Amino acid sequence: MTCYLRAIGLGLLLGTFSVNSGFADTWGKIVVDHYRCTAGLSDRIVIATERGFTNAQVYSGYSETYEDKLIFGDLHSYGFTDFLTEDGYEGGRLYIDDYMASKSTAQKWCWG
DSSP, rough: HHHHHHHHHHOOOOOOOOOOSSSSSSSEEEOOOOTHHHHHHSTTEEEEEEEEEEEEEEEGGGGGGGGTTTTOOSSSSSSEEEEEESSSEEEEEEEEEEEEEEEHHHHHHOOO
């Protein structure tokens, strides 16, 4: 678990870059994927963004939501959102449960 806590901490150190697309207004890096989260549902992931962490559930696109993958989309609002892959392809669909979350909130999201 220490490795994953470090991954969440390192997620905050990511730099900021802009994306020139109306759809992909926010980038994020998956720091904990659905295989690592053990609390609640097995489809939970944690995404590091420039504004903190986003806690989400994967509804489609599991292969695009592994740790260290970059995704683009509306990651700073509640509810369903579609996302793009790092290459600009359709990635899948997420349900955003929380955004701009702290490290401790993200940890509780995955490990209770």
